[in-house]
Amino acid sequence: MPSLLNYAILTDPTPLQASQPGAPSIGTVYVIVSNTHQSEVRWDFIDVEIPVGSGPNDLTGNPTAISASIEKDYTVNREPEPTFDWDSTLGRFRAHDPSGGRLTLPAEESLVLSLENIPVSDLAGLVRLKVYERSGGGDGNLPVRRANFITTLGLVKQAPRIPRNFRPEKNSLVDVDASQNVVLTWEGPDNLDYWIRDPQGNEVLAQSAVQGPRVTQRPYTWSPPSAPRRGTTFTLIAGTTTAAQQHHGYFLTTTVHALVPEFDSGTRTPWVEQAPGKSRATFSVAGMEIHNGAGALGTVTADRVDVNGVKTAWVQGPSDSDGWIEFPPSGLNVFHGQGKAWGTVWADRADLNSVTTHWTEGPDGKKSRITFTETGVKITDPEKKRGTVVAGETNVRSVVTPWVSGPQAGAGWISFPNEGVDVHRDGEVSFGRIRYASYKESQTVNDRPVHRRLPPYDWPPRSEN
Incomplete structure (x- = not known):
């Protein structure tokens, strides 16, 4: 004999999706209970039995995780609200009067038994649910029988068919x-x-x-x-x-x-910023501007820079104590350290159109110096005494000097006292001799100078001894 009540089943989603490794499927089953009679049906309980396990015909392996509830759209006076929950002794979900009484489903009314948050098992297949009903009444006004009416409902548990x-x-x-x-x-x-x-x-x-x-x-x-x-x-x-x-x-x-993107055809962007320091390289019409995290002009550090030209107020070595070069309108200034102390330029060779300097000095160990004074040039040796000029040939208009000596040790030398010229020898202040290959004697004849060459002679004359 069929059940007095009519049953229909719906799922969400439809069909239910079987769980997959790393992707559990959660679904809901709705059992709709309807009284299709024109008379009320009296019922003691309605049980929903689900297959539990991991096979293709099992709905879930964990029935205690399911949230059960009941919803009805009618009111019966002086009857308590039914409950629907898991009965661990029976292994079913049971709808019933919590006080143990009998409930009424009016004619042509319905109620919904909901099983939510179902952890769907992972094998696809057809799942059969059984509904156990103990009831009486209806159009035949049947008495409540001891045996249960049993209805079987089915749903599809499907494996995903799309990626x-x-x-x-x-x-x-x-x-x-x-x-x-x-x-x-x-x-x-x-x-x-x-x-x-x-x-x-x-x-x-x-x-x-x-x-x-x-x-x-x-x-x-x-x-x-x-x-x-x-x-x-x-x-x-x-x-x-x-x-x-x-x-x-x-x-x-x-x-x-x-992690580090690479582009074959270039990158278009108004600026590139460092995170989290916010240093920024901005691309302007004129070229590139480098700013620090505070928005002020920043620093470019490199081992080598190859450029066609550089416009800058100054250039310094990597350390704050290094030398630095300043570019004033007049030319070039070389400093050292953090202050403006004059620095040193070292070079193997310098080719210049002109040099303006107070003095010029030889390298280490040869500290002879040429000093440029208001009256001319002063030459001193490493001990700051008067120094010596050595040259293979000197071509000058005039020479102002207290004495002149030959290049070799012990050579004769000439001093220029106020009275005239003194000739000395052997590095001592003793008179030497003047040796002429020839000399010219000048006379005036008829108001015109006449020169004649005389034979060589020594002065003073050689001693007969």
């Missing part, structure tokens, strides 16, 4: 410099072909469909031939392939990035 969760396996940031490559992964039914499309529109067959009537959900992975060197979006395409053409049914996308 899902297309993503990088670990993370979406790839360190190309560390030889990393991206691994893309997804889950999907094995009766589909899968292609990967790159940003240029090229498609690569990543996995072919498995032939057979049974569809299995499984994970897949794929890596590009080389790691992406900048932000790259890949598209997963799922479908079938016939002899004539490909049928694309599903499209999923995921994007990966390079």
Whole structure:
């Protein structure tokens, strides 16, 4: 004999999706209880029994995680509200009067028994639910019988038939410099072909469909031939392939990035900023401006700079104590340290149009110096005494000097006292001699100078001894 009450079943989602590794499925089952009689039905309980386990015909492996509730759209005077909950002794969900009485379902009314938050088991299949009813009344006004009316309801628990969760396996940031490559992964039914499309529109067959009537959900992975060197979006395409053409049914996308992006054709941007210090390089019409984190002009540090020209107020070595060069309108200033103390220029050779200086000194160990005074040039030796000029040939208009000596040691020398000229010898103040190869004697004849050459002679005359 059929049940006095009528039962229908709905699921959310429809059909229920079987759980997958790493992707549990949660669903809801609604059992709609209707009184199709024109008379009321009196009932003691309505039990819903679900198959528990991990097989294809089981709904869940954890019935205690299910939230049960009852909802009715009618009111019966002086009757308590029914409850619907898990009965661990019976292994069923039972709707009943919590005080143990009998309840009424009026004619042509209904109530809904809800099973929510169901952890759906992971194998696809047909699930049968049994409903146990103890009732009486109805159009035949039947007495409440001891035996239960039993109704069987069915629902489908389906494995996902479309791909899902297309993503990088670990993370979406790839360190190309560390030889990393991206691994893309997804889950999907094995009766589909899968292609990967790159940003240029090229498609690569990543996995072919498995032939057979049974569809299995499984994970897949794929890596590009080389790691992406900048932000790259890949598209997963799922479908079938016939002899004539490909049928694309599903499209999923995921994007990966390079830790240090590289662009083949350049980058257009008004500025680049460092994080978190906020130092910034700004590209202006004139070129580039470097600013520090406070917005002021910043510092460029490099081992080598190759440029066509540099415009700057000054240049200094890497340390604050290093020398630095300033560029005033008049030319070039060389300083050292943090102050404006004059610095030193070291060079193997200097080619200049002119030099303006107080003095010029030889290198270490040869500290002879030439000083430029108001009256001329002063030459001193390393001990600041008068120094010596040595030259192979001197061509001057005049020489002002207290004495002149030959280049070799012990050479004769000439001094210039107020009275005339003294000739000395052997480095001593003793008179030497003047030796002439020839000399000229001048006379005046008829108011005109006449010169004649005389034979050589020594002065003073040689001693006969």
